Amino acid sequence: MTTLLPRAGARPPGRGPRTAARRRERLTALGMVSPAVLLLLVFFVIPVVLAFALAFTSARLISPTPAHFVGLRNFTLLFQDPVFFRSLLNTAVFAAVVVPVQAGLALALALLVNTKVGGTNFFRTVYFVPVVTSMVVISIVWMFLYQKTGLVNHLIDTFSLGHLHGPDWLNDPSTALPAIIFMSVWQGVGFHMVIWLSGLQTIPADLHEAAAIDGADRWARFRHVTWPGLRATRTFVLITITIDALRLFTQVNVMTQGGPLDSTTTVVYQAVHTGYDQQQTAYASAISLVFFVLVLAVSLVQRFLTREKD
Amino acid sequence: MATTPTPAPGPRRRTLRRIPGHLLRSALALLFVFPVVFMLISSFKPDQQIFADLGSIKAFLPVGQLSLDNYTAVFDRVPAGRFLLNSIVISAVTVVLGIVVNSLAAFALSRMRWPGRRLLLVLIIATLIVPFETFALPLVWWVNKLPWLELNGFHLALTEGWLDTYRVQILPFVANAFSVFLFHQYFQSIPKELDEAARMDGASWFGIYRRIVMPLSGPAVATVAILTFLPMWNSYLWPLMVVQDENLRPVMVGIQYFFQLNVSWGQIMAYSTMITVPVLALFLAFQRSFINSIASSGVKG
Amino acid sequence: MRSKAKRLAATSVAIVTAATVLAGCSGSSGSGSGADGDTLTLWTHNAGNAAEYKVVQQIVDDFNASQGKYKVRIQAFPQGSYNDAVVAAASARKLPCILDADGPNVPNWAWGGYLAPLDMSGSETAVADQLPSTVGTYDDKLYAFGHYDVALTMFARKSVLQAHGIRIPTIDRPWTADEFTSALAALKASGTFEHPLEMGTGGSGEWWPYAYSPQLQSFGGDLVDRSDYKSAKGALDGPEAVAWATWFRSLVTDGYMAQKGGSSPNDDFLNGKSAIEWDGSWDAAKNAEKLGDDLAILPPVDFGQGPKIGGASWQWGMSATCGNKAGAQEYLKFSRKTQYFVDFAKATGTIPATAAASAQIPGYQPGGPYEVFTQEARKFAVVRPVTPAYPYVSSVFEKTAKDILAGADPKKALSQAADQIDANLKSNNYYAG
Known part of the structure; x- marks a missing residue:
């Protein structure tokens, strides 16, 4: 966010026209953000405030009695709930693995297909195929592949010449989450490859040429030209993957329903499961609220730390 | 086409050096398509055979009794044409509105000076943290209270409740923090000197947005288009909650039609193939402008 | 230009105000619906x-x-x-x-x-x-x-049962628990089936309480105490329930049943992957069409308290x-x-x-x-507990049964489930009016 840097260029002297221009700028800006802000207000802020308010009540999905205020009861219960802490842990592990791995692999893929060699368009499209396939469908297909006698294990068996036998991926508490992680990266990496690609395109080609003339090798060119040139893209990729990772739900809902033995339960899964399947609306709202505050706190701390370094 | 391809030494060494790269690219291509190939192949097989083939390489080969039975059954079970049409309308309108609304906001946030803009950007990004599922129910209750102006014959009439409409599937998803953020990041890479120059020439802010910044932002527009399109195409929880009329349902709701006491997996694969192909075609059409358009856009500073 | 900016801002404000006012005005609309x-x-x-x-x-x-x-x-x-x-x-x-x-x-x-x-x-x-x-x-x-209504039942091939010397049970003389176990052991020993029994454990949702709580009831346990619907203690975590859970888990550890069955259990059965399938009457016609006279429709096993199936x-x-x-x-x-x-x-x-x-x-x-x-x-159906708490009970049972199959300690898992159900009942004032 470098917008606050003082602008270069002269301004017409004199107070009057200048303040008028500033006022105009402000009004126009307000007009430009207002459609988005208004829509977010109506379709996000209001319902979210309603949802969070429910966390302090006895609201149920189905109930003959109106909800009443119960103070912090739901939060007290929440902090004694081992499944909630397991969900937090799983979500954190998922994000901690997926964010660097997916971002890194996506960048590697982008560099790999960012050439003028024939067929690049073909490869870009192929890598993008999982992205355009619905996550529900993907999860169903991978459930087949991950079965004990399914194709993944068949391949492992073949390639290891019968020495290795894959586990029952989704039914083993130690492999279920890794299996979901692998599939999620596989599904999402194509999308971020494309984002990286569009970032790579913004780097002027003459910079590369100049560096090549200076005798910089590939790694040096990557470090000193490409990487700095991807600054804005980097932030975007990291934030989008992080948010997506923290919202992990569909895969779990389709493939494991949080099991086996809570090894794949996540915060959003738990919120939806308790809110809809178990009809405990207020409790689910408490989960969402606590999660919101946690993520907000983490990201604020992160912002604060990175700002200090700048 | 003065893009980034790495300049390499001699033509011969270059060809040699490209072989491992090509092998790698092809191997990866296999990794990325094999589940989708499985989906496609299975869509032509009867259920009993899908499961008989599951543990072997046959699952990927068009062998056994192949037929279009699953596809004909899909049309018997789901009004697939209608659902596809609905999804196209809903997704397309959301994409267009989303591009306008979010880029306008991002323009004001990234290129204009006014108090509170940094805070607003943080607040907008913070909205990403709350997953939709957690406030879907309050939203249902709320949209059912929203008013709408309707042209009733020759006079406007005020109606209440948005259930059972296209707009209830569109408007809540127009303003999108991801899109604002992406435009914001992209706009920042466009030199501000362009604005200054245009201001000196007497251009309005809106004129700068429309004539300078947006034309330079092809890739951002394409990215936002895809970013908005995919979740809209895939949404199913929300349409189920707010649309009772079958004629207004989108494609992903159709997947649920196949989960009966006996799940017809072959039909699910056929239906999935049918709803995936249009998206893939769209990406193919988009990707040229998506990835290559910047080269000519002159964002070199 | 200036007026344009003002107009834009003014319009936006007007829209916000209008929307808020209108939203506020719209009260409830009549009493009836549908x-x-x-x-x-x-x-x-x-x-x-x-x-x-x-x-x-x-x-x-x-x-x-x-x-x-x-x-x-x-x-x-x-x-x-x-x-x-x-x-x-x-x-x-x-x-x-x-x-x-x-x-x-x-x-x-x-x-x-x-x-x-x-x-x-x-x-x-x-x-x-x-x-x-x-x-x-x-x-x-x-x-x-x-x-x-639908009925739970077991499907098998007569030829397979006869080849392994297994008695074909009847409604009046269903298999006992021991008979069932030795049938599974015989089928497993033949080496033809990796998992001779398919109980649909690949499914999820309401199928779990529907399919497996009858077995719990046949053992003598239940989802809740039905005398007053105020507690699950004793019913869900008593010795009978623990016996059921131990048996349920043993099906996996003995290799008789997959911890998670296939996505299409009935196709697996028809393909000969499993010998006995615990399924619903809705598959009977399809099975009869494919297997003809070889199809055996078997009543549920009697684990002590008579055979049970779910109803409704x-x-x-x-x-x-x-x-x-x-x-x-x-x-x-x-x-x-x-x-x-x-x-x-x-x-x-x-x-x-x-x-x-x-x-x-x-x-x-x-x-x-x-x-x-x-x-x-008529004879074996038990309806699921008639209580407003049922959706919660059902969800807890599903998770607990899955955990037990995955190796959770039966006694601990069941007593935790009973505690959760009791806490839910209590916090909802036992679902009184």
Whole structure:
């Protein structure tokens, strides 16, 4: 966010026209953000405030009695709930693995297909195929592949010449989450490859040429030209993957329903499961609220730390 | 086409050096398509055979009794044409509105000076943290209270409740923090000197947005288009909650039609193939402008 | 230029204000829903299930043609998300007049004020003539009725059982627990089957309590204590329940059953991957078609307290907010013709809810190959606990049973489940009115 840097260029002297221009700028800006802000207000802020308010009540999905205020009861219960802490842990592990791995692999893929060699368009499209396939469908297909006698294990068996036998991926508490992680990266990496690609395109080609003339090798060119040139893209990729990772739900809902033995339960899964399947609306709202505050706190701390370094 | 391809030494060494790269690219291509190939192949097989083939390489080969039975059954079970049409309308309108609304906001946030803009950007990004599922129910209750102006014959009439409409599937998803953020990041890479120059020439802010910044932002527009399109195409929880009329349902709701006491997996694969192909075609059409358009856009500073 | 900016800002402000004011103004809209005068809306879970949908449509068409006053309009939803759609509609006060509900949810929906009590006197079929499991009551009032039920059963190939020297059980002499175990051991020892038993453990949701709580009941346990529905202690975590859980887990550790079954258990059975399949009567026709005389339809195992199966399938009711209750009742009464009981059962391969209907359906007539299902439904069916807490109980049971199969300590897992259910009951004031 470098917008606050003082602008270069002269301004017409004199107070009057200048303040008028500033006022105009402000009004126009307000007009430009207002459609988005208004829509977010109506379709996000209001319902979210309603949802969070429910966390302090006895609201149920189905109930003959109106909800009443119960103070912090739901939060007290929440902090004694081992499944909630397991969900937090799983979500954190998922994000901690997926964010660097997916971002890194996506960048590697982008560099790999960012050439003028024939067929690049073909490869870009192929890598993008999982992205355009619905996550529900993907999860169903991978459930087949991950079965004990399914194709993944068949391949492992073949390639290891019968020495290795894959586990029952989704039914083993130690492999279920890794299996979901692998599939999620596989599904999402194509999308971020494309984002990286569009970032790579913004780097002027003459910079590369100049560096090549200076005798910089590939790694040096990557470090000193490409990487700095991807600054804005980097932030975007990291934030989008992080948010997506923290919202992990569909895969779990389709493939494991949080099991086996809570090894794949996540915060959003738990919120939806308790809110809809178990009809405990207020409790689910408490989960969402606590999660919101946690993520907000983490990201604020992160912002604060990175700002200090700048 | 003065893009980034790495300049390499001699033509011969270059060809040699490209072989491992090509092998790698092809191997990866296999990794990325094999589940989708499985989906496609299975869509032509009867259920009993899908499961008989599951543990072997046959699952990927068009062998056994192949037929279009699953596809004909899909049309018997789901009004697939209608659902596809609905999804196209809903997704397309959301994409267009989303591009306008979010880029306008991002323009004001990234290129204009006014108090509170940094805070607003943080607040907008913070909205990403709350997953939709957690406030879907309050939203249902709320949209059912929203008013709408309707042209009733020759006079406007005020109606209440948005259930059972296209707009209830569109408007809540127009303003999108991801899109604002992406435009914001992209706009920042466009030199501000362009604005200054245009201001000196007497251009309005809106004129700068429309004539300078947006034309330079092809890739951002394409990215936002895809970013908005995919979740809209895939949404199913929300349409189920707010649309009772079958004629207004989108494609992903159709997947649920196949989960009966006996799940017809072959039909699910056929239906999935049918709803995936249009998206893939769209990406193919988009990707040229998506990835290559910047080269000519002159964002070199 | 300046005026343009101002106009933009002013318009935006005007829109915000207008929207807020209008939103504030719009109060509640009348009391009834689901009916527009004498046009009533009907919801069914049958989107994508053409066979059953056609019967619903037939009844509606017949009803609309039979009189001039009311008109019923169908809206169909896919089964997997039907409950979400109903809950969303209820929260928006947009429930239809007539709707179907999965049997075990009826008490919850009645208690929650979704459903209104019914008076079906004077219809062609008396409620008392129905299979008890097809009648949805709560607080001694009738809230819903079904046209059919389904029965859990085991499928096997006669040839396979005979080749392994296994006795084919009958309704009067079902397998005992020991017999069942030695049958599985024999099948496993043959080496033909990696997992001789398929119980559908690859499924999820309501299938779990529906399919496995009857076995728990046959062991002598239950989901909750049904004497007053105020606790699960003793029923769900007593020694009988622990014995059930230990047995359930042993099926996996002994290699008789996969911890998670296939995605299409019935296809696996037909492909010969499993020898015995714990399944529902709805697959009987398909199996008979593929296997012919070799198909053996077996009654459930008696684990001590007699064989048990789950009862109650989809049932019809009327919403409490219905704006035209007279019309809704009129329709529901009309739907209770024997003909429709027959049509439903025929179309869906399910057990007709009345004897009069059974007599008209090939296979379900006395002596027919499927009569066994009717007998099972009469003799062995246990409805799931009739309490508004059921959706919670069901969800806890599903998770606990899955954990047990995955290796959780049976005693600990069950006692934790009982504690959770008790806490839920207590915090909801035992679901009193």
